[in-house]
Amino acid sequence: MAVFELQDVHKTYKMGSETVRALDGVGLAIEPGDFAAILGPSGSGKSTLMHVLGFMDRPSSGQIWFEGKEVSRISRDRQAWYRANRIGFVFQTFNLLPRLSVVDNVLLPVSYSREKMPDKRERAMSALERVGMAHRADHVPNQLSGGERQRVSIARALINKPSIILADEPTGALDSKNVEKILALFEELVDEGQTFVMVTHDNEVAAHTRRIVRMRDGQIEEDLRR
Amino acid sequence: MNFILGFYTGIVNGLREVWAHKFRSFLSMIGIILGVAALVAMVGVVQGMIQNMRIYFENAGGITRIFVEDMEPPVEQQPFAHLSPGRTYNDALAIGAGSTFIETVAPQLNIGWRRIQYGREREHAPLRGVGPERLSTMNQGIDEGRWFGDLDMEQASLVTVLGGHVVRDLFEEGESPVGQKVKIQGKMFTIVGTLEYLGTDEDRRRNPYYWQNRVVYIPLTTAMKRFNGDEKINELNIFIQDVSVMQDAIAQVENILLQTHRGIRDFQVRTMEEQLAEFKKLERSFTLALGGVAGISLLVGGLGIMNVMLAVINERIREIGVRKAVGARGYDIFIQFVAEAVVISVLGGIIGMIVSVGLVHLLKSVVTSDEFRIVLSPDAMVAGFFFSVTIGVAAGVYPALKAASLNVIDALRYE
Numbered sequence: 111m112a113v114f115e116l117q118d119v120h121k122t123y124k125m126g127s128e129t130v131r132a133l134d135g136v137g138l139a140i141e142p143g144d145f146a147a148i149l150g151p152s153g154s155g156k157s158t159l160m161h162v163l164g165f166m167d168r169p170s171s172g173q174i175w176f177e178g179k180e181v182s183r184i185s186r187d188r189q190a191w192y193r194a195n196r197i198g199f200v201f202q203t204f205n206l207l208p209r210l211s212v213v214d215n216v217l218l219p220v221s222y223s224r225e226k227m228p229d230k231r232e233r234a235m236s237a238l239e240r241v242g243m244a245h246r247a248d249h250v251p252n253q254l255s256g257g258e259r260q261r262v263s264i265a266r267a268l269i270n271k272p273s274i275i276l277a278d279e280p281t282g283a284l285d286s287k288n289v290e291k292i293l294a295l296f297e298e299l300v301d302e303g304q305t306f307v308m309v310t311h312d313n314e315v316a317a318h319t320r321r322i323v324r325m326r327d328g329q330i331e332e333d334l335r336r
Numbered sequence: 337m338n339f340i341l342g343f344y345t346g347i348v349n350g351l352r353e354v355w356a357h358k359f360r361s362f363l364s365m366i367g368i369i370l371g372v373a374a375l376v377a378m379v380g381v382v383q384g385m386i387q388n389m390r391i392y393f394e395n396a397g398g399i400t401r402i403f404v405e406d407m408e409p410p411v412e413q414q415p416f417a418h419l420s421p422g423r424t425y426n427d428a429l430a431i432g433a434g435s436t437f438i439e440t441v442a443p444q445l446n447i448g449w450r451r452i453q454y455g456r457e458r459e460h461a462p463l464r465g466v467g468p469e470r471l472s473t474m475n476q477g478i479d480e481g482r483w484f485g486d487l488d489m490e491q492a493s494l495v496t497v498l499g500g501h502v503v504r505d506l507f508e509e510g511e512s513p514v515g516q517k518v519k520i521q522g523k524m525f526t527i528v529g530t531l532e533y534l535g536t537d538e539d540r541r542r543n544p545y546y547w548q549n550r551v552v553y554i555p556l557t558t559a560m561k562r563f564n565g566d567e568k569i570n571e572l573n574i575f576i577q578d579v580s581v582m583q584d585a586i587a588q589v590e591n592i593l594l595q596t597h598r599g600i601r602d603f604q605v606r607t608m609e610e611q612l613a614e615f616k617k618l619e620r621s622f623t624l625a626l627g628g629v630a631g632i633s634l635l636v637g638g639l640g641i642m643n644v645m646l647a648v649i650n651e652r653i654r655e656i657g658v659r660k661a662v663g664a665r666g667y668d669i670f671i672q673f674v675a676e677a678v679v680i681s682v683l684g685g686i687i688g689m690i691v692s693v694g695l696v697h698l699l700k701s702v703v704t705s706d707e708f709r710i711v712l713s714p715d716a717m718v719a720g721f722f723f724s725v726t727i728g729v730a731a732g733v734y735p736a737l738k739a740a741s742l743n744v745i746d747a748l749r750y751e
């Protein structure tokens with residue numbers, strides 16, 4: 111069963127008299143274990159697609175199946191549940207809360223998951239371990255470098271054992287040395303079976319993946335597996 | 337369960353936020369603090385006034401007292417109004433003998449301020465002529481010696497009973513006044529008794545019984561014969577058995593007085609009801625004014641909280657976006673911000689209660705006088721606290737709703 115299956119998904123924004131077609135008939139299937147890069151010029155709809163996949167936005171029309179369930183019209187609260195429990199999201203700018211410690215940031219999705227998790231602290235520590243940040247658990251984000259912050263945000267994405275990790279330009283704010291390290295981490299996760307989709311502008315970054323989806327004007331122009 | 341957990345987390349987060357922004361939190365609390373303090377202080381002032389009025393009212397005999405006052409007779413009686421002897425000692429005797437609803441009749445002749453002299457010590461005091469029954473109508477007992485008896489009345493004896501303040505002024509500590517003589521208007525009076533000192537404070541502004549402690553009593557007949565030379569009295573108080581027989585008692589007293597006044601209506605029987613109604617009205621209007629002012633100040637406090645919360649939410653749009661992106665529902669965000677409002681208003685309420693204690697003490701030391709006393713009311717403190725918390729929470733609801741309804745993506749994009 112596919113993790114995601116999209117059929118003729120549209121997302122339009124009305125700007126006065128003009129309509130922007132951010133997504134214009136997207137059809138796509140993401141299989142378990144996929145490691146995909148989404149490429150495309152600025153404004154082609156990559157972030158919009160990620161938001162729709164990440165249960166942060168709803169399509170204007172079309173269908174989306176998530177693990178076999180049609181989810182394009184579920185309630186906001188249900189969307190929040192999926193974000194907390196089934197999806198890990200990694201942002202370009204990390205989006206950590208500055209006043210929470212590293213471990214509390216990692217635990218944030220757990221506090222909203224509404225599922226029982228008795229060993230949550232151990233889970234958070236092992237997620238931090240996984241990204242090599244366990245030794246900084248009690249620091250606050252400001253005390254970390256960009257690369258380290260991105261690791262913490264990946265640990266946060268991992269904490270609820272998501273079906274898929276979505277990353278919107280996760281290396282965009284990092285220097286080349288850190289890019290290498292983060293990519294190595296992604297590859298490890300994928301090798302462990304994690305389904306992973308990321309948006310990037312960088313062909314070298316995309317070269318690490320096993321599938322390349324090119325977008326243009328809200329449509330999928332090309333979808334190549336390797 | 338979920339709700340409680342969410343709320344608990346919210347309270348913890350709220351405390352952390354308040355602590356992280358001490359100054360801002362303090363600013364948002366100021367309204368609530370002042371609101372609570374103002375409420376407690378005002379309740380203190382009003383309760384002090386009411387307490388004073390109540391003491392005054394009870395000193396005046398309470399609700400079972402009726403009294404006879406002089407009145408202009410009706411026009412048709414005016415040509416022969418001189419036939420009436422006016423209010424005399426005889427009225428009191430006739431009412432005492434003729435009425436069935438009456439507990440005590442207390443006629444009185446107030447002579448006015450006189451000089452009281454003991455050796456070289458002198459003192460000015462209001463001099464009152466009263467009968468033996470008068471003691472039972474006072475809220476005061478004998479300290480030493482005795483009160484007047486029937487024999488004093490019959491013989492119009494030169495005896496006197498002194499109020500506690502007079503005793504303290506004229507006599508040394510430990511010196512017994514009973515048996516000593518004082519000179520009043522050229523006559524030597526033997527002191528037969530002294531009255532209890534009422535209240536504790538000797539300061540006129542702090543002791544509501546101050547004036548009562550200054551009175552000097554002599555037998556009514558002595559006052560009539562040896563000072564005024566006639567039978568007239570200028571106060572006639574009647575204490576009835578029970579409020580339920582008030583109307584009958586008034587009718588009886590009027591009938592008896594019409595007889596003794598030879599049919600001339602130069603008197604009127606009055607009750608304390610008018611005073612009581614006046615007193616109640618005053619109490620009510622004070623309470624309303626108080627409620628209004630306190631309500632407004634707390635409302636302003638609430639607006640302060642709302643204002644700060646709105647500003648805070650603007651600063652924290654990104655945080656809200658992040659929380660939502662990792663799974664917070666609108667409801668979770670709502671609870672978080674309401675919990676912060678709860679923390680702010682509870683802390684503000686507690687500080688307000690502490691400040692109110694200080695404020696009441698300050699007011700007490702600055703403005704106390706005999707009509708203006710202030711009491712610290714624990715009830716008002718508790719009420720102020722709960723009221724302020726309610727207002728604070730209500731003020732937090734709108735900003736919290738606003739935060740809860742933010743769109744995830746817009747919030748994340750917000751700079």
Ligand SMILES: Nc1ncnc2c1ncn2[C@@H]1O[C@H](COP(=O)(O)OP(=O)(O)OP(=O)(O)O)[C@@H](O)[C@H]1O
Nearest residue numbers: 123125130131132151152153154155156157158159
């Ligand atoms: N909230 C919005 N209101 C109106 N138009 C929007 C909104 N969000 C996105 N768009 C428009 O939708 C189109 C797709 O935007 P999107 O952010 O998905 O592009 P992108 O591929 O991620 O671009 P970039 O590489 O620059 O991040 C753009 O033309 C954008 O202006």
Ligand SMILES: [Mg+2]
Nearest residue numbers: 156157158278
């Ligand atoms: Mg984008």
